[in-house]
Amino acid sequence: MTLPLLRLENVDKVFVKKTMMGKKSYIHAVRGITLDIQRGEALGIVGESGCGKSTLASLIIRLETLTRGKIILDGTDVTSLKEKDLRPLRRFVQIVFQDPYSSLSPRMTVEEILTEPLKIMTKLSKAEMHAKVTALLELVGMNASCLDRYPHEFSGGQRQRISIARALTTEPEILILDEPTSALDVSVQAQVLNLLNDLRQKLHLTYIFISHNLAVVKYISDRTAVMYAGQIVELGPSEKIMLEPLHPYTRELIAALPAVGKKLKPLTKAADMTENVAQERGCPYQNRCPLVDLRCKSERPPLAQFEPGHFLACWGVTKS
Amino acid sequence: MTSTDSKTTGAAAAAPILQIKDLNVTLRKEQELIPILHHVNLTVHAGEIVGLVGESGSGKSMTASAVTQLLPGGSKSLQGSINFCGEELTTKSEKEMAHYRGKEIAMIFQEPMTCLNPVFTVGQQLEDVICTHQHLQGGEAHARAIAMLENVHIKEPEKMLKAYPYELSGGMRQRAMIAIALSCSPKLLIADEPTTALDVTIQAQILGLVKEAADKAGAGVIFISHDLGVIAQVCDSIAVMYSGEIVEAGTAVEVLTTPRHPYTKALLAAIPGFTPKGAERLELCAIPGMVPDPREHMDGCRFAPRCSVCGENCTAKHPPLHVAGDGRSVCCWKEAEAGDTAITAS
Ligand SMILES: Nc1ncnc2c1ncn2[C@@H]1O[C@H](COP(=O)(O)OP(=O)(O)OP(=O)(O)O)[C@@H](O)[C@H]1O
Ligand SMILES: Nc1ncnc2c1ncn2[C@@H]1O[C@H](COP(=O)(O)OP(=O)(O)OP(=O)(O)O)[C@@H](O)[C@H]1O
Ligand code: SF4
Ligand SMILES: [Mg+2]
Ligand SMILES: [Mg+2]
Numbered sequence: 001m002t003l004p005l006l007r008l009e010n011v012d013k014v015f016v017k018k019t020m021m022g023k024k025s026y027i028h029a030v031r032g033i034t035l036d037i038q039r040g041e042a043l044g045i046v047g048e049s050g051c052g053k054s055t056l057a058s059l060i061i062r063l064e065t066l067t068r069g070k071i072i073l074d075g076t077d078v079t080s081l082k083e084k085d086l087r088p089l090r091r092f093v094q095i096v097f098q099d100p101y102s103s104l105s106p107r108m109t110v111e112e113i114l115t116e117p118l119k120i121m122t123k124l125s126k127a128e129m130h131a132k133v134t135a136l137l138e139l140v141g142m143n144a145s146c147l148d149r150y151p152h153e154f155s156g157g158q159r160q161r162i163s164i165a166r167a168l169t170t171e172p173e174i175l176i177l178d179e180p181t182s183a184l185d186v187s188v189q190a191q192v193l194n195l196l197n198d199l200r201q202k203l204h205l206t207y208i209f210i211s212h213n214l215a216v217v218k219y220i221s222d223r224t225a226v227m228y229a230g231q232i233v234e235l236g237p238s239e240k241i242m243l244e245p246l247h248p249y250t251r252e253l254i255a256a257l258p259a260v261g262k263k264l265k266p267l268t269k270a271a272d273m274t275e276n277v278a279q280e281r282g283c284p285y286q287n288r289c290p291l292v293d294l295r296c297k298s299e300r301p302p303l304a305q306f307e308p309g310h311f312l313a314c315w316g317v318t319k320s
Numbered sequence: 321m322t323s324t325d326s327k328t329t330g331a332a333a334a335a336p337i338l339q340i341k342d343l344n345v346t347l348r349k350e351q352e353l354i355p356i357l358h359h360v361n362l363t364v365h366a367g368e369i370v371g372l373v374g375e376s377g378s379g380k381s382m383t384a385s386a387v388t389q390l391l392p393g394g395s396k397s398l399q400g401s402i403n404f405c406g407e408e409l410t411t412k413s414e415k416e417m418a419h420y421r422g423k424e425i426a427m428i429f430q431e432p433m434t435c436l437n438p439v440f441t442v443g444q445q446l447e448d449v450i451c452t453h454q455h456l457q458g459g460e461a462h463a464r465a466i467a468m469l470e471n472v473h474i475k476e477p478e479k480m481l482k483a484y485p486y487e488l489s490g491g492m493r494q495r496a497m498i499a500i501a502l503s504c505s506p507k508l509l510i511a512d513e514p515t516t517a518l519d520v521t522i523q524a525q526i527l528g529l530v531k532e533a534a535d536k537a538g539a540g541v542i543f544i545s546h547d548l549g550v551i552a553q554v555c556d557s558i559a560v561m562y563s564g565e566i567v568e569a570g571t572a573v574e575v576l577t578t579p580r581h582p583y584t585k586a587l588l589a590a591i592p593g594f595t596p597k598g599a600e601r602l603e604l605c606a607i608p609g610m611v612p613d614p615r616e617h618m619d620g621c622r623f624a625p626r627c628s629v630c631g632e633n634c635t636a637k638h639p640p641l642h643v644a645g646d647g648r649s650v651c652c653w654k655e656a657e658a659g660d661t662a663i664t665a666s
Contacts, residue, residue, distance in 0.1 A: 049519050156376070186546055186549075187375050187587060187590045188376075188610070190606035194604055219604065252521060256521040257520055258520070259593055260588065260593075
């Protein structure tokens with residue numbers, strides 16, 4: 001296998017919070033994540049709210065510092081780079097956020113929004129910048145007449161196109177997409193997803209695509225990582241994950257996907273106020289897992305290869 | 321599918337809970353008239369879940385607001401009839417409407433915090449509703465509150481009653497809101513995108529609760545969403561809205577399996593789903609463009625600029641509404657041009 005474009009080694013993030021009583025509480029948002037991302041690959045990350053997807057993204061672009069572990073970008077260890085040395089990384093890795101309403105500054109025109117990163121990161125002349133942002137807008141399916149308008153004059157889908165164009169200004173290799181379509185209607189979501197597939201081919205981009213909807217992730221990504229409580233519990237080809245999921249949590253996610261022609265399962269009395277609290281000991285999913293066993297409560301299952309290219313962290317699923 | 325069929329036919333025999341007939345709503349902003357809803361017809365029976373689906377801006381929430389008479393301020397004109405259990409709501413005063421809202425007509429929304437008060441516990445809010453609308457006191461109200469929380473499958477209702485909304489996860493808050501909405505045994509429940517902000521696993525649970533409200537408590541439900549996949553899971557019948565009009569309506573099974581309006585077809589094709597193993601990654605069928613501004617006047621079909629099969633008639637004249645005998649209605653020229661079996665209403 002060739003050298004991965006991005007490698008995460010045992011990455012941990014612990015947030016420390018001061019409670020009202022002056023005591024400290026810890027949130028282990030990302031826990032022991034090891035992951036290789038190949039050049040040109042689209043990796044999907046899926047999991048429910050609060051499982052640490054966005055935190056992982058912030059660690060990769062170094063908006064947050066790691067508590068433990070290493071990030072190696074194109075062969076270079078960038079884990080402990082100082083802020084002033086981060087510029088190449090910022091140029092190399094860009095991010096698009098969920099909310100197209102708050103992530104674009106309301107007081108800047110589209111042209112100002114798009115040229116801002118160019119001013120910071122390049123030495124292009126005014127005319128060059130103008131030519132560049134015009135081309136970018138066309139690339140995302142909008143035309144140059146939008147340049148002197150403000151974000152509030154556009155629909156959600158158009159704003160998301162502008163966010164994508166902004167992320168592309170510095171010609172990044174890696175684009176992190178953090179729930180880029182979750183705030184959009186299904187019809188507009190389809191437009192943006194098609195655009196993303198299109199851009200990836202044209203520009204040979206590497207994607208890290210984050211969503212809580214497996215069907216959406218599957219549509220974009222070659223491989224999918226399923227996260228639960230800060231950890232990767234399953235990793236494999238997206239098709240495998242969708243059609244032959246192994247981990248009980250992945251199965252739960254797929255069973256819950258709404259689809260035409262699918263009947264709703266009857267309700268079980270599973271809810272209580274602590275249902276989603278991950279356990280410190282053993283498997284994080286033990287409280288919700290139908291396969292839970294004694295070992296699951298005492299020992300944390302490691303992410304191990306189950307079959308070639310398909311990894312699983314679960315004691316309960318065994319080869320038959 | 322037989323259970324759905326027998327239920328709809330059974331319900332159809334009884335008088336509907338809600339019947340909206342030829343509803344037109346126009347808002348006036350400053351000097352401008354904004355026509356928001358055009359000729360909307362909708363019927364909801366006891367125990368029936370009617371899905372209202374369409375893109376952002378298609379008029380789903382406005383239809384709900386017309387029922388509760390909570391249309392945005394300023395002067396507005398409302399024509400047509402909204403009949404709720406035999407009472408005409410369009411002529412009711414604000415004071416009379418207040419009696420219906422929260423009691424006989426309950427609402428749940430996407431953002432539970434629009435209904436929950438952050439400074440009171442769930443218990444205080446739930447018992448307050450029970451006291452005012454059901455005239456129960458102290459111990460009785462408390463017992464009813466516990467029963468309501470058990471109804472929405474909360475495992476430890478006592479603990480939940482003592483919790484403040486901010487202490488709850490999104491899914492638990494949504495349950496608390498549903499418990500409050502259902503606490504007065506409403507005849508009609510309006511659910512406006514109640515699961516749009518939620519994870520798929522929690523969404524599935526909330527959909528289950530809505531279904532139970534209809535099946536067990538016999539409430540009629542209007543379920544609003546932009547996602548036909550979600551609508552497909554809970555609804556008995558479906559009305560597809562576009563730009564202030566209902567363009568197709570019928571039983572859920574029929575609308576989903578044999579969509580006839582090009583917009584319904586397009587909405588179905590836009591949902592990412594499973595592609596069969598080994599199949600090529602298919603291009604999702606996005607609908608180009610967006611819902612027109614309600615101020616924009618159009619001679620023809622309001623969907624015409626985005627329609628893939630738009631023809632000559634379509635841009636010239638508004639398509640007639642085709643009503644088939646089985647309650648299926650489609651508002652599209654293609655239907656009118658092809659169909660000679662159906663009755664054409666204008
Ligand atoms: N800056 C922070 N300080 C303290 N805790 C944080 C911070 N950022 C995130 N967390 C916590 O870390 C955990 C993971 O959060 P994160 O935002 O990464 O989840 P997510 O998977 O992106 O969820 P969502 O789908 O809701 O976006 C959560 O428990 C969250 O409350
Ligand atoms: N207060 C208002 N004044 C004027 N027009 C309004 C107002 N509120 C909504 N509208 C317009 O009415 C139309 C229908 O809006 P409505 O809120 O019913 O859409 P919706 O289908 O519920 O969309 P969404 O999925 O975004 O909630 C839209 O064109 C909207 O711009
Ligand atoms: S009337 Fe014409 S434009 Fe409108 S939906 Fe039907 S085919 Fe398309
Ligand atoms: Mg997030
Ligand atoms: Mg709405």
